[in-house]
Amino acid sequence: MGGFRVAVVGGGLIGLSVAAEVLRRRPGAEVIVFEKEDRVAAHQSGRNSGVVHAGLYYEPGSLKAQLCRRGVEELREFADAHGIAYQECGKVLVARDAAEERRLVDIRSRAEANGVPGVQMLGPDGLRDVEPHASGRAALHSPQTAIIDYGGVARALAALIAESGGEVRLSREVTALEEIPGGRVRVRTLWDAEDVDLAITCAGLQSDRLARAGGDDQDPAIVPFFGDYFVVAAPHDQLVRGLIYPVPDPRYPFLGVHITRHISGEVHLGPNAFLSFARERYAPGRIAVGDLAEVLRHPGFRRFARSNSAAALREIRTVLSRRSFVKEAAGLLPELEGARISRGPRGIRAQAMRADGRLEDDFVISAAGPVVHVRNAPSPGATSSPAIAEHIVERALSGVGG
């Protein structure tokens, strides 16, 4: 053993990828992943759309743009090497009016700048060749956008960490991170403490709390936004070949209700996006008083709510009425009207908000001495997870004499 000890907080895709990357670069290091739940991928990493995003939307040069493209390549290789289901089913972004068509042209330029392979504009006939039941006046086709079993990826990473000499400690909640003499860090859990040379927190919905507990800035804070999915019953599930998305509203960070074929074969509608009254409770209507109070006390939340009231109104309709939910999706796939749907999983997004009410669009990672915090890793965080890990670990190991 080199005697070099690393703690990773969070057993989601990013924490597990970080731990595997440390072990790859520093064989012999002692790596411990602390996860508070009794399994890996219990939150965002196991409750998402299952899409391997190709990198269409992101501001060229941003971390999202760079790390998403690299993440796609690495995920595909990882899936091949570990026998994890991965399918390039393709995606269409469907424009329904002239304004959306103009936005589609901008998205195509971004996609080209980001090096996304094979993207092509389609007219109504071209769209029907790809998705015979979809309807729109134009579409952008990304043939290599894929779907994957992210739960399978997380479990394979946990196995790889164990095989490489690391340890994933489940049901271990980290409560504090303290710098101690010698440039080291004490990681406290409810029961014990470990002294390490480097600590990297990848705590998703708890990332702001953990960063504050480690002495990092108050800003940004996490504001949770839930997204519900509905599962389409036969025969309407046969209307979809791959992934059908609306053109996103550039003022809003979420992609809009889309139609996704899952790696299991199921077809899901969703997710919508609305303020969640709890960070990690998934039953509709559940409230965690502390979580809600934190959002309402946030200095920027009111400003955010005021400037997004139109989008919030549209989203609340889909929260309150299944019919509105289906109607939203039927704007892309008209024959869905009348489809039978059943409630699927709910996911809750960890979205960082600045004190002035701006939502952080890009990934945010902060580092101070031997402690690194992932402060914002929303979609395409699952796609980008192996590349986010490389980005963090390369810098962190050079920073601590690695």
Ligand SMILES: Cc1cc2nc3c(=O)[nH]c(=O)nc-3n(C[C@H](O)[C@H](O)[C@H](O)COP(=O)(O)OP(=O)(O)OC[C@H]3O[C@@H](n4cnc5c(N)ncnc54)[C@H](O)[C@@H]3O)c2cc1C
């Ligand atoms: C509805 C939805 C749809 C999405 N769709 C996609 C998609 O199709 N494609 C895509 O690329 N991305 C998608 N994303 C984003 C993607 O899921 C996330 O970016 C990614 O999973 C983030 O991984 P993570 O490891 O940071 O977070 P998480 O998976 O949330 O993991 C954080 C972990 O930290 C643990 N933890 C927290 N605090 C502590 C503590 N104090 N001690 C110990 N453990 C702790 C938690 O229990 C959790 O397991 C979606 C997200 C959502 C919510």
